Amino acid sequence: MLQQLWGFLSLIYPLVSSANSSLPNIVLIFGDDLGFGDLGCYGHPSSLTPNLDRLAADGLRFTDFYSANSICSPSRAALLTGRYPVRSGIYPGVFYPGSRGGLPHNETTIAEILKEQGYATAMVGKWHLGYGANGEFLPIYHGFDNFMGVPYSHDQGPCQNLICFPPDTKCYGGCDQGHVLLPLFVNDGIIQQPVSFPDLTAFYNNFAHDFITKAVKDNQPFFLYHASHHTHYPQFAGKSYTGKSLRGPFGNALAEFDGSVGKIVQALKENGVEKSTFVFFTADNGPETLRKSRGGNSGLLKCGKGTTYEGGMREPAIAYWPGKIPPGVTHELASTLDLLPTIAALANAKLPSVPLDGFDMQDILFNGPKGKSKRNTMFFYPSSPSKILGVFAVRHGKYKAHFYTQGSSHSEFTPDPACNFSIFPTFHYPPLLYDLQTDPSENYNLLIGSTAKKYATILRQIELEKATFQMNMQFAESQINKGEDLSLEPCYNPQCTPRPSCCRST
Secondary structure, eight states, X not given: OHHHHHHHHTTSOOOOSOOOTTSOEEEEEEESSOOTTOSGGGTOSSOOOHHHHHHHHHSEXXXXXXXXXXXXXXXHHHHHHSSOGGGXXXXXXXXXXXXXXXXXXXXXXXXXXXXXXXXXXXXXXXXXXXXXXXXXXXXXXXXXXXXXXXXXXXXXXXXXXXXXXXXXXXXXXXXXXXXXXXXXXXXXXXXXXXXXXXXXXXXXXXXXXXXXXXXXXXXXXXXXEEEOOTTSSSOBOOTTTTTOOTTHHXXXXXXXXXXXXXXXXXXXXXXXXXXXXXXXXXXXXXOOGGGGGGSOOXXXXXXXXXXXXXXXXXXXXXXXXXXXXXXXXXXXXXXXXXXXXXXXXHTTOOOOSSOOOOOOOHXXXXXXXXXXXXXXXXXXXXXXXXXXXXXXXXXXXXXXXXXEEOOOGGGTTSSOGGGSTTOOOEEEEEEEEEETTTOTTOOOOTTSSTTGXXXXXXXXXXXXXXXXXXXXXXXXXOSGGGXXXXXXXXXXXXXXXXXXXXXXXX
C-alpha cells in the first residue's frame, strides 16, 4: 500500500514555467485542539516536543497570540483568509462530511495570493472547510496545487471513540455515527477508505518532503500548509510513537506531531532552503477538556475549546527563520488573522480587495525586543455567533472585557464551573474586566469594589472599539446553515450500496 501511495505523488505536481528564487518559502504548521500549556517550551513538564522546543529556542515565541475562533472550521477560515469567519459565513459550529456549504469561492486564501507570485502550493492534513457536491470545496479549488489529507475532522467517521495505537488498532469497532469511513484524498480523488491511522502521519511526512524537494529542484518558491490532525481527540499514533510519552495517548499523538515538525525542518535543511524559509507554527483553538487527560491543557488560562475565555482562544505560536528572525520571546498582541497580510508582504503579493482583519507582523518578527504590533485590539466571537448578541469579548491592550460569557460542552470537567455546558450566554454590564498581564487566568474582575472607577476610561475606550467594529461588520450568509445531505459524503465507489458501509477502497 505504501508503494502505491508514493506512486500517486509523482503524478500530482504541476509543470513550472518560471520561478522567482528571491521570494521566501512559506511553511505554516497548524496543530489541532492544542492548548496553551501543552508544549514543553510553554511549560508542560511531561510533553515530548523537542522539535517545537528547538524552534522556540532558535526563533520567536509568542505569549499573546490568538486564534480568531475557539472551534475548528471558523478558526481555519480565519487563518487562510485573514478575515473574521463571520465575514465568510463559516458559522455556527463546524462542517460535517455531508455539509452542503464550504469556504466560499469568492474568499481569497493565502495559497491563492501566493500562486499569483509563482509559488508552488500544497496542503497536507485536515481541511475542515467543506467538501460539498463532488468535492467542490476541496483545497485544490482554493489555491492549492496539491492536497493530501482528510476533508474534515477525523472524529467525523463512523466511530468517534476509535483506538489507534499499534498493535491495538480497533479503529472502527463498537459504535456507529452513520457517516462514511474516513477517506484519504490526493487532490480530489480518494486513495484510501478507511484511512490507516497508524500509517497516516508517515504518508503526510513523505508527501511534505517530496513537495519541498520538487519545488526546490524546480527553483520555485513554495507554500506548504501542514494542518495536523494531532492532538484532536481521539488521538492516534504510529508504532514509533505508541507508548513513548509519559502523558499517555495524548502525549503519544503530540510526540508524533512534533516528529512531523522535525521532518519538515529536516527537509528544508536537506534541500538547502532552511535559511530562505519562513516557518510559522500555531494551533486552531484551545484544548477539549471534556476529554480530561486526553483533551489537552490550557495551562494557567481559563477554560478551553468552545469558549471565549483565554483558554479557548490564546494559542502557542512560534516564528522561525534562521538569520532573519532574532531568537526571543514577544509579548506583543498578534493573531492568526495577521498571517495573510504578513505573508503577502513577505512575498510582495497583492492583498485581496475585501475588508481584512489582520495586520502585517514584520516589525514584531524582525526587530527583536523593540518590535511592536500594529494590532491593539482583538475581538472574540463565540462558536455560534449572531448579529443580535455580537462580539462576546474584547481585548484592548492588556485589558479584556467580557460582555457575554458562555460555557461549552468541549470545556466540561474543569474545576471552574464557568466553563461548563450548562452555562448559557450570560450578559454582563458592566462587563467583566481583567488585566491579562497581571491576571492571565481571568480571576479578578477589576470592575468590582472601590477601584472600579479607576478603569472608567479604559471601559469607555473598549466600548467605543466594540461599537465601531460591530457597526462595520457584515455577516455573510451562513455556509453551515445550508445543512447536510448524506449523499454528498465522499465515497470511494459512489454508486455502491448500501451506504455508508459500502464506501471503502478494500
